[in-house]
Amino acid sequence: MQNQSRILVAVLRDYCARRGLTLTPLCDDWAFVLEGGGRRHLVFGYDLGLNRSTALQVANDKAATHQILTLAGLPSVEHLLFHAPAMAEYIPLPGNWRPMLAYFHRHGGDVVCKPNTGTGGIGVQRVRSEAELEAAVHPLFAAGRSLCLSPFLAIEREVRVVVVGGRGKLAYEKKRPALTGDGATPLFDLLRAEIARQPAAARLLEQEALSGRLGGLDRVPARGETVTLGWKHNLAWGNRPELLDPAAAAPLLALAEAAAAAIGIEVASIDLVETADGLAVIEINAGLMMESFARVSPAFHTRAAALYAEALDRVFAPAGEPR
Structure with missing residues (x-):
């Protein structure tokens, strides 16, 4: 753009x-x-120049955000920090690989590897084998000073709350695209039709087709069967925002406002996830990108x-x- x-x-x-x-x-x-x-x-x-520098630094650091929110007693998705070997001169490093493997197996061999800084889902990968973990780690360490590992969660929904002046002003759910079977059309053709209908989702849909997660693309979903696409909730990947009723969003707004207060940020986009364990903050974005x-x-x-x-x-x- x-x-x-x-x-x-x-x-x-x-x-x-x-x-x-x-x-x-x-x-x-x-x-x-x-x-x-x-x-x-x-x-x-997208930084409107309204936040203190310390709040900006914390919001831009996923591991720091998690630790500060946890200290404040707020639910937060774990982001465990690993420094790149190039940082050994400044931070004593016992070595990363064994702790990474231990974390990977402690969470059932299904984790998310991501840059410690950055937005938009760039560089974020789900890894389900030791080989995938190794392949994900090397380019992130080559490109930056640190990365995070998080458990892969079965997210029921992800919601973004826009905070201005420390108050939640807008809440919307990030709805992942889905295909609906008709009992006659193969997945491949359903995907092609969806790309034609929603060009913005092309990147996500093509990634799904190549990932193998959907299984054989010649499979014919049953009539009425819903095939949800992707696991990332970023709007840039073709997900759709759906506004939430303010009354129904009250618990979400309250958690977002508490998270903003905990790191001292005035203007932010705060992402919350809902799982079987309840609500948790997954990320705070200091830039207001809409x-x-x-x-x-x-x-x-x-x-x-x-x-x-x-x-x-x-x-x-x-x-x-x-x-």
Whole structure:
């Protein structure tokens, strides 16, 4: 995506026009300076410049987030940190492989390997054999300083809560795409039809077809049989946001707000998962990225723009207006 086509860029331009602010784009529309009313404010990427640096550091570190939430008594999906061998000069390392194998087998030979930093599901892999674990670990250590292992969970649903000013303002479930059998059409043809219907999900659908998880693509699902695709819930992988009723979302909002308070973050997207054991925080994103959400419909675009504006009003709301 070209930076100038980002929805946030258009939102910033509209917001500054309405507030009478000067907007200066920098770094190919990746950074912006907003000025007006004696105030000067920076936006970088999807970081709206409203969080303290320590909160940013914690949110960008999955292992640190897990440990701080656990210390606060909040349910959190475990992220066990492993430092790359290149860090041995700074951190005494007893060696990673034996502890990794022990963790892998302690969780039934089914874990998730991911970068300790980063978003969007990039580099996140499910591993179900020692060979897969080794293959997943090496490129992550080559690319970064650390990685995390987490148990693979049977997630019933994943929900994102957008927090502004420490309060949950929006909650939506990330619905994975699914195929419905008709008793006559093979999986391969169902997948092709779904890709044609939903091009945004092509990457996920093709990955599913190649992974072997679905079994033989010549299999004909029974009439009415649902075949859920993928295990990642990222919207960029073709999953669909479904707004939650505020009353039904109350426990989710409460947990997200408690998690935000625990790490001291004001503006964030907080991902929660629901399993047989209940709710838990899986990730906190300091950047407020709502591109995939806003592109679903004009109504969703309006909701995203309003949330961005509410966040920026914490800096630029005129005197007398709430901040």
